[in-house]
Amino acid sequence: MIFSLHPGWFALAAALVLTVIGIMAIGTASAEYAEVQLRWVPVSLIVMFMVMLVPVKQIGRSSSILLGLCLVLLLILVIPGMPTWLVPPRNGARCWINLHVMNFQPSELTKIAFVLAIAWYLRYRDNYRTLLGMLLPFIFMLLPVAMILKQPDLGMSLLFAPALFAMLVAAGARMSHLSALAGLAVMAVVLNIAIIYTLPNSMQVLKPHQINRIKSMISQAQGDNRYIKDIGYQQDKAMTLIGAGRLEGYGTGQSRTIIAFNRLPESHNDMIFPVIINRWGFIGGVAVIGIYLVFALSFLAVALRSKDPFSKLATVGFAALMFTQAVINIGMTMGLLPITGLTLPFVSYGGSSLLTSYVVVGLVMNFASQRPAIVARPAFEFDNADAIFQ
């Protein structure tokens, strides 16, 4: 049953190819990290296999408990005065819990638990067909998002809204409500930028470094390279690597030297995409982005096949999650989005990130391999919606 043929295998294949590309790219950027990353691959695959074995119903039932646990872990990070042996601050952010075998990032687990819990919550419901009902999960979403923002980890917190949005679309929330919400989100972004540029420092919502990143990105896009030496340095270096990448790249040896002398910070981690472009050129970029496309589409194909509403919603949510993460990461390396410190799934260095990504693949594989129930209650058909709505 687990090994039956289904679109989930495409996702797994895509994930494995991305992992191999990632390890090679990390090896190009800094060889010593590649070995560490390589050790995480079997661990991730074993965990994925374990996840595949858990019955779907059980996953669904325990999802809310898991989310609760995650929120507690997030709270540990946020509470001031936690000992540094437990919560080691890194780059001024308190995102990790030191488990001594590894640094565990609760926000990674939270995003999975969130998607599962929301899917479980929405599965046979129809109150999200009303405006208030639809807003409820969004309001609930603010809880983990606020705690993650407090760490601060802007990138991670950005993933929740698109995932929830996609799940609501899939579940059949009203398009008018969703578009209104999307419009609100756009307005919030615009308002935020307006605040950054007009209000004095004391009245800012975002952290100073976040403000500077946004400012630097915008000014860089306008051709002003004032920030190149400080705030925009990383983005500038990344864009240089990409711009120099040519069609077929430079190969490992040359690329290693270019990257070493380019001095791109975090080149093995968040900034792995420029390394790929520099190493394999535009062709490499096409390959990586194409594989992400295969990955996301095979998730959607799983959702399409699945009869179980919980599986459907969770899979769509995961697709949105992974896609958003990849787009934000790649976009920030090319000056399209501000730097947010988000990993490129499967590719970037980091055991926590790799493990989480494979857990997601495992869950989707699990959903995909479920034999559909013989008598399934149709979900998300709301032809009586008007009655509910009125």
Add this chain to the structure above:
Amino acid sequence: MSDSQQDHPLFAQQPDPVAASPLPPAPESAPAPLMETPAECGDSDAPPATIDFTTHAAPQTTIRVMTSDNSPASTDAPATVEAQIAAIVGAVIASAAAYSVEAPATPASPTATAETDAAESILDAPPRRGGRLAWLFDGDDYRSPTDGAPRVLVAGRIVMGIITVGLLALLGRVVELQTRPPKPIAALVDSQTSKIELLGRHGTIRDRFGRPLAIARPGKRLFIDPMEIDNLNTFPNAVSEKLGYDSMLVSKRMAGRMDSQYVVLDRRMSDDRVDKTRDLKLDGLGVETYLVRDYPQGNLAAQLIGFVNRDGKGLEGVERMFDKDLRGRPGSIGFLRDAQRRPLWIESNSYRAPEDGSSVRLSIDLIVQSIAETELAKTCKEFEAQSGEVVVMDPATGEILAMASYPVMDANNYGNTSPELRRIRAITDTYEPGSTFKPFIWAPALEQGIIRPNEMFDCTTSGTYQFASGRRLRDAHACGLLTADGVLIKSSNIGMGKIGERMGKEKLYSAIKSFGFGDSTRTGLPGEVRGRVWPLKMWSGYSSTSVTMGQEVTVTPLQIARAFCTFANGGLLVSPTIRARDDSPLGQRTPVYQRVLQTATAEHAREVLRRVVTEGTGKHADSPLYTIFGKTGTAQVADKKAHGYIPDAYTSSFICGAPMEQPRLVIACVIHRPNRRKGYFGGIVAAPAARRIIEQSLIYMGVQPDPVQPKDAKVAMRFDD
């Protein structure tokens, strides 16, 4: 089974939304056939549901996907899975195409989207009203009663579209960064993988003994990168304070070029300024090394050498003439740089070595040139002359040893010189030669037996004579009876006129042409002119008397010097050259000779010309050291606009050679428009200068002075004047 399929709404005719819109179907009409199917709804034996991606307005894009939802048998069929994925990808494209087609047509009548599938609803509620965006996600037309999740399909389509567009946008950005990167990034990318042109060094121009006249050396250029400047307000002052540039100049140069990254402030930095700039470490200032053309001899032979523009192209003089030889071929090198712009390595196969230009050795002798220029300037200043030229030639080889012009120009600052100053006037400017032209009529007449050396000519005691043509000529001093030799020695216009008349136009013309007048000397120097000798048919009755005394013809100083070489080298017209003979290409190593006079005639003419110096008009050229032979000339300056001559404007010239026995030098010294009150006769103005040039040059060349005649013993020691 087949019956139910027949009734299946999917197999029914697709409703045309446009046609349907005026007549919304009654809710009762559609559900009627559907009411029969619910029985099969939950049945596991239901046929494989057919999901149709057909969209309203684009039936040709129909893609039918067999889903295996309710069919356990097909779950493991790989073909189905692949088909599914293919269908999904296809659907993205199809739906994207369909949306764009549909968009204007479908929302026209929201109520028209018939609710055909009310039957499948669990609650069996009345058909719902379509929303404004119902067309986007309803998919009513293809909803199957057995299909549980069309909404996921529609939502999936949208999400797939977003994902595809999003990822394609990212790829687009990669393309943009690689092909049209933003300016500052482009600069960095360029600096990271760059192809740099390596300049070939310009060849050196040397004089005949290898002394450098024009060299290429690495120079320093100071430029400003306004983008890098920290404080624009204090920058100009900082530069002027520390480096001594005018702060106004700095501001002016930068004005309006703030987005440029390269504003040149100083093209030729002095070495101490380079050091100071390095010590200053001011952001926004840059020093760049490039090749500059330097003329180490300053103004010496400046017009002759010419100059190059900023790109190294020769614009004037020898620089232009030998541009092809002198200019190197640029090479290129592609290499990578690190973030600090330090070169990392050279790209393989990307190095093309630049080729330096070959150097050119001129026939010019720098010392002779210097002597000629000094004496010319001295004379021109003494007689307040407008301008002057000196040509010094080796009569045996035709090599030009010096070619001086006054006034001089500054080769290192050619931008500030007027175009008139830049000309090599010894070849570009013509003048009427006057009496210096007489030997070139007189010698052929002698050669052809038209006159004999001792034949007497009546040059009248009154000093005037009217010819048959009606032309009345005057001599400066009445000469009376003269031998043919005497006519030349005393430079009698009347005597020459008589000789000319006797020769006739044809012989005069061929004599003039045989000395190369009216033709280019073919040195190859840019701007060389031919001078003017009227064609025979344009000669008037006066012409045969005029040309004998150097009127109606114009010559360049080089032409007349070259023609004079025939007297010095035994009657051969030599081809002049500016390049050293032993440095020339094979065909030009030896001069081209044309025999113009018999050796005996040339030697006799030389003796007569010697007597011009010792007893005739050129006494001021008589040297105690060397036996100089020559001819003076004082010509009126022809008015180019009006016909006739400018009053009180003279060209004083003297052409000569030395020493008598083995002539080593021929000099043409031409002084234009000296101040009449200071003197204007060629013998007074030009002759002393020519003598001094000859004396100094021959001493420098190590030529043994001629045996001193007893009567000159006293002045033999006069080296000074």
